Amino acid sequence: MTSILALDQGTTGSTALVIHQDGRVLGRGYREFKQHFPQPGWVEHDPEEIFRVTVEAAREAIAGAAETPVGIGITNQRETVVLWDRHTLRPVAPAIVWQDRRTADRCRELKAAGAEAMIRQRTGLVLDPYFTATKLERLLQDAGLRARAERGELAAGTIDSWLIARLTGGRAHVTDHTNASRTMLYDLTRRDWCPELLRLFGVPREVLPSITRSAGVIAETDAGHLGRSLPIAGIAGDQQAALFGQGCVREGLAKNTYGTGAFLLSYTGHDLPHAPEGLLVTAAAGPAGEPAFALEGSVFIAGAAVQWLRDGLGLIAKAGETEALARGVADTGGVYFVPAFVGLGSPHWESEARGTIVGLTRGTSRAHLVRAALEAMAFSSADLLGAMSRGTGLECEALRVDGGATANDWLMQFQSDVLGVPVERPDNVETTALGAAGLAGIALGVWGSVEDFLAHRQFARFTPSISAGERERHWEGWRRAIGATLSWARHQGHPPPVD
Secondary structure, eight states, X not given: OOEEEEEEEOSSEEEEEEEETTSOEEEEEEEEOOOBOSSTTOOEEOHXXXXXXXXXXXXXXXXXXXSXXXXXXXXXXXXXXXXXXXXXXXXXXXXEXXXXXXXXXXXXXXXXXXXXXHHHHHHSOOSOTTSHHHHHHHHTTSHHHHHHHHTTXXXXXXHHHHHHHHHTTTSOOEEEHHHHTTTTOEETTTTEEOHHHHHHHTOOGGGSOEEEOSEEEEEEOOHHHHSSOOEEEEEEEHHHHXXXXXXXXXXXXXXXXXXXXXXXXXXXXXSOOOOOTTOEEEXXXXXXXXXXXXXXXXXXXXXXXXHIIIIISOSOSSGGGHHHHHHTSSSOTTOXXXXXXXXXXXXXXXXXXXXXXXXXXXXXXXXXXXXXXXXXXXXXXXXXXXXXXXXXXXXXXXXXXXXXXXXXXHHHHHHXXXXXXXXXXESOOOHHHHHHHHHHHHHHTSSSSHHHHHTTOOEEEEOOOSOHHXXXXXXHHHHHHHHHHHHHHHTTTSOOOOO
């Protein structure tokens, strides 16, 4: 038997899957880890805990599979930065998570200085705390850490780099193009670290990893971690891994992942595309894992809004209750929920926005609020695809979806309704892990091509069921809610006039 171990290191937990050549999942492991919120808007992880739970999940998956995989593919939460000692392999600070907003003031300062146009031209990104550069700059403001970094004693990287360094005993300090492109330090044209941006953010080149393609053997793990040494042969940031796992390796194919946030990517090929207003250009993996490009839009809060209804308000006991509650009411009763807890991402990019609920009445019930939270996922995602279509002229024939929320049939139907195009859900929605496995498996010969890798996939299909007029009525309310959220954010200290 031939299989690949996929390590999917996410924002709230680590998943490991042993995936057979025929697409079956032979073994599975999962571990959550603690979220740290030391100040409002700050989000941190313990890198040591991330490594520990990832290895535990991997061991559990291998034990369940009753066979040893032939190699490893790694996918990871992006933009989160770790800084560690090259010799001891110990972190020198907590990991600063992609959700963290502590560098918002620095981003505003850079915008005021006129740096955003250059950053967007080089990186395809907008100037926002979401990305890695200002996080790493913040860590290196510590004089002691900066001195050690300049002496070559420290290493920095996103979570993929951290896991690979630990799994290989420090022999490999690498990342791939997809993760590098999310740091705001990577030049899309050069396909390398950008010297001008390294100077702007004060990041020594020596602290950063080398950059490799997403498919190819890059290192061997130490045998002590998983029982034997295994080649690491695939790396991709979580959203690019899901894009590959969905088979989106030709122009115009798009996928949306519903997780803590929601991330919609459309594959554009090997030529650098123009980014429509409010959207990003990002590196992607081509059919053989070679560097390619995609357009991306990011919704910061998607499934996390349902978690808030459960953990923050106690309106539900588990996420699985939301489908029945949404079906139990004819509509939201005029309620719209914009869950901008950590700001608005694409296409608005307003870091000062916060969660907003409008349209509440005495008749509003928990079912209305739950349905509004689900509708927000669909509207936010449809906003992204609409911006992509308007900005490029490309029409999406169908949206492929994955992530935990896709188990909700009501949500998938509503997503198709507000988009006006079919939504396709694969039989295995863990496409992030599948993409990492596919990249590694193609590099190791488990699959001869991306077509071989996709041969056993099947899709459930949801098609639009409402009229254009009804769709527009839904959109009118959502646009008003977004307008209210943006108005609140942009008039802080300067209230708008009251008639």
